[in-house]
Amino acid sequence: MTEPGSTTTSSGAYAAEVGEPVADSLVEIDDLRVHFPIKRGIVLDRTVGHVYAVDGVSLRIGRGETYGLVGESGCGKSTLGKAVLRLEKPSGGSVRFDGTDMSRMSGEPLRRMRRRMQMVFQDTLSSLDPRQSVESLLVEGMRAHGLDRGAERTERELRELLSAVGLPASALRKYPHEFSGGQRQRIGIARALAVRPDLVVADEPVSALDVSVQAQVLNLLEDLQEEFGLTYLVIAHDLAVVRHVARRIGVMYLGGLVEESDSDSLYERPLHPYTKALLSAVPVPEPEVEDRRERILLSGDLPSPAAPPTGCRFHTRCPWRQPTRCDTERPEPRDLGGGHRVACHYAEEIRDGLITPNPAEGSSSAGIS
Amino acid sequence: MALLEVRDLSVRFVRRHEPTVSAVDGISFDVHPGSTVGLVGESGCGKSVTSLAIMGLLPQRGTEVSGSAKLAGSELLRLSRREFDRRRGKEIGMVFQDPLTSLNPVVPIGVQISEVIERHRGLSRRDAKREAARLLDRVGIPDPTRRLGEYSHQLSGGMRQRALIAMALACEPRLLIADEPTTALDVTIQAQILSLLRELVAETDTALIMITHDLGVVAGMCDEVNVLYAGRIVERAQRHELFSRPRHPYTAGLMASVPRLDSPRGQRLAPIDGSVADNIPWERGCAFSPRCGNALAVCGQRAPELETTDAGEQLRCHNPVDATETVERADD
Numbered sequence: 001m002t003e004p005g006s007t008t009t010s011s012g013a014y015a016a017e018v019g020e021p022v023a024d025s026l027v028e029i030d031d032l033r034v035h036f037p038i039k040r041g042i043v044l045d046r047t048v049g050h051v052y053a054v055d056g057v058s059l060r061i062g063r064g065e066t067y068g069l070v071g072e073s074g075c076g077k078s079t080l081g082k083a084v085l086r087l088e089k090p091s092g093g094s095v096r097f098d099g100t101d102m103s104r105m106s107g108e109p110l111r112r113m114r115r116r117m118q119m120v121f122q123d124t125l126s127s128l129d130p131r132q133s134v135e136s137l138l139v140e141g142m143r144a145h146g147l148d149r150g151a152e153r154t155e156r157e158l159r160e161l162l163s164a165v166g167l168p169a170s171a172l173r174k175y176p177h178e179f180s181g182g183q184r185q186r187i188g189i190a191r192a193l194a195v196r197p198d199l200v201v202a203d204e205p206v207s208a209l210d211v212s213v214q215a216q217v218l219n220l221l222e223d224l225q226e227e228f229g230l231t232y233l234v235i236a237h238d239l240a241v242v243r244h245v246a247r248r249i250g251v252m253y254l255g256g257l258v259e260e261s262d263s264d265s266l267y268e269r270p271l272h273p274y275t276k277a278l279l280s281a282v283p284v285p286e287p288e289v290e291d292r293r294e295r296i297l298l299s300g301d302l303p304s305p306a307a308p309p310t311g312c313r314f315h316t317r318c319p320w321r322q323p324t325r326c327d328t329e330r331p332e333p334r335d336l337g338g339g340h341r342v343a344c345h346y347a348e349e350i351r352d353g354l355i356t357p358n359p360a361e362g363s364s365s366a367g368i369s
Numbered sequence: 370m371a372l373l374e375v376r377d378l379s380v381r382f383v384r385r386h387e388p389t390v391s392a393v394d395g396i397s398f399d400v401h402p403g404s405t406v407g408l409v410g411e412s413g414c415g416k417s418v419t420s421l422a423i424m425g426l427l428p429q430r431g432t433e434v435s436g437s438a439k440l441a442g443s444e445l446l447r448l449s450r451r452e453f454d455r456r457r458g459k460e461i462g463m464v465f466q467d468p469l470t471s472l473n474p475v476v477p478i479g480v481q482i483s484e485v486i487e488r489h490r491g492l493s494r495r496d497a498k499r500e501a502a503r504l505l506d507r508v509g510i511p512d513p514t515r516r517l518g519e520y521s522h523q524l525s526g527g528m529r530q531r532a533l534i535a536m537a538l539a540c541e542p543r544l545l546i547a548d549e550p551t552t553a554l555d556v557t558i559q560a561q562i563l564s565l566l567r568e569l570v571a572e573t574d575t576a577l578i579m580i581t582h583d584l585g586v587v588a589g590m591c592d593e594v595n596v597l598y599a600g601r602i603v604e605r606a607q608r609h610e611l612f613s614r615p616r617h618p619y620t621a622g623l624m625a626s627v628p629r630l631d632s633p634r635g636q637r638l639a640p641i642d643g644s645v646a647d648n649i650p651w652e653r654g655c656a657f658s659p660r661c662g663n664a665l666a667v668c669g670q671r672a673p674e675l676e677t678t679d680a681g682e683q684l685r686c687h688n689p690v691d692a693t694e695t696v697e698r699a700d701d
Contacts, residue, residue, distance in 0.1 A: 072557065072558075211584070212411060212623060212640060212641035212644075213640070213644055214628075215627070215639065216640040222637070237556070239556070240627070240628045241628050244638070267630065277557055281556040282630050283563075283583060284589075284629060284630055285584035285585045285612060285629065286629075287588045287589070287612050290588045291589075295564065297557075302525075302555075
């Protein structure tokens with residue numbers, strides 16, 4: 001995350017930072033798969049298929065950086081976040097946290113490891129126990145991890161924590177329903193920070209909040225990262241939010257990572273057809289931009305993750321679909337320079353304008369308008 | 370002449386043992402055929418209650434509606450329930466945020482659409498069914514004849530919203546009210562639905578009231594924008610004027626607090642302080658004043674009136690943002 005004040009990063013500095021693989025990564029995900037069995041039958045549970053929620057994702061999250069994961073509902077971004085925290089057991093592949101393979105851990109070592117990774121949820125009302133006071137909510141985690149050493153010290157730490165997230169000390173005796181949505185999200189963040197984690201996974205941290213309050217929470221996350229040296233994995237459907245907070249962004253589609261890059265280059269030069277469509281679909285609060293921008297409308301809906309299309313998962317909706325390879329061969333993410341990875345067979349040709357989008361087809365609105 | 374004229378519309382919720390809540394507090398606006406008017410604001414600003422009042426969908430017990438809403442010259446607010454039933458759906462179509470709760474889960478969507486056509490247009494069952502298929506095709510649902518027999522749970526979110534739009538269009542209403550029509554949808558599906566709505570307005574001369582909290586949607590859709598705060602319109606302008614130089618501190622604040630896809634990364638957002646819980650009642654002063662960076666002493670003592678500015682916009686503010694200033698995003 002850039003420091004406030006340095007508004008833009010020069011491209012030279014960027015290339016040096018992102019060009020090489022992140023030397024010091026906190027989280028290393030390799031070929032991660034999370035498949036959920038679909039069961040049928042009354043007496044015998046027969047597995048009749050799988051939902052391929054996450055299907056072969058590899059990525060690195062550098063220490064102290066903010067990694068943004070975007071995608072539409074059902075793309076597997078939340079499942080990936082849970083798998084990083086080992087709240088979902090991977091069906092294949094590995095998640096290494098600070099060098100330790102989490103997928104093989106269990107019991108007490110896993111529990112102790114969990115102190116170092118915390119989660120901030122979307123729905124602040126359902127993720128805070130309505131019958132616990134703020135104090136009890138915050139102390140619970142500390143106690144579980146043996147960080148609660150003496151009433152006086154804990155009390156002081158709680159006050160510091162509350163002031164860090166911008167709540168008055170009087171909040172300790174109150175209950176979640178006494179706060180507004182934005183304040184509740186601050187409590188959720190304070191709870192995550194109470195055990196002094198290294199990694200915070202924030203799943204849609206602001207999407208339930210009013211626009212004017214979203215900015216408060218985003219700024220807060222930024223400040224806390226600097227103050228506590230946190231690493232963030234921010235999961236969101238809102239590209240503008242992710243672009244604002246994250247240095248590196250991964251775009252997911254139907255269980256796979258289709259594009260990954262630093263956020264400026266992703267926005268300026270999206271290479272994957274899905275990312276192009278996604279970026280062109282986000283409304284921008286500026287009439288001039290809205291009037292003249294080129295929209296890439298995708299035809300149809302997201303296919304079911306229980307029966308993903310063969311080959312490239314996006315080929316059923318892709319305006320740049322080609323007759324060969326797209327429907328037979330699944331593209332692997334390739335580095336097209338500067339750490340910009342794209343999973344598309346024809347990324348270079350599309351970038352250089354050698355392939356043009358197919359004309360609109362059928363009754364549904366496809367193609368470029 | 371305007372198709373819809375709303376004058377001094379107020380909605381109050383009266384409850385025993387609890388203070389009366391003024392959800393909408395004297396709102397006036399016009400909607401012309403073939404144009405899109407936006408009602409924008411955050412949760413609790415009264416934008417949805419306004420639309421429910423116009424459509425006569427507020428519960429009768431405990432609500433006091435006053436003012437006037439005239440559709441093509443005829444008053445809507447004094448209609449009896451039966452008269453409303455006859456006109457709603459025929460002259461005014463509506464699209465809601467959540468298509469799953471707006472559709473009946475145990476009736477095939479084809480029946481739900483042809484029901485509207487049979488009732489308001491008096492077509493036979495067979496013709497109504499054919500018309501329903503035509504409508505589904507019109508809103509971009511592939512294989513419409515097969516879809517007619519399906520239930521709402523068999524459709525995807527985007528398709529449900531299309532079905533709902535088809536239903537709203539069934540009687541070619543002159544006025545369409547869309548209340549957060551794309552909030553529950555993914556962005557790529559949202560783009561599909563918005564382009565469909567844009568097309569409809571352009572082709573059929575329908576008037577559209579677009580209710581949303583998303584400034585991006587407003588920027589791309591609306592001709593005129595009404596910004597609501599705590600039940601009152603605080604600013605009204607054409608969209609180009611509103612976005613290039615917002616005059617009300619609330620409008621300006623909203624714009625500065627949204628992260629934008631096209632702004633340089635690393636810029637700090639400038640949030641509005643506090644939340645709607647900090648409002649003061651309009652009777653005491655400007656409801657926004659406790660959160661306002663431009664607030665003067667007078668703001669907490671006397672509520673400003675909605676006045677026309679030199680530029681022809683409407684503004685409710687004692688100390689507006691300087692008109693010569695463009696939107697500044699704080700970078701500290």
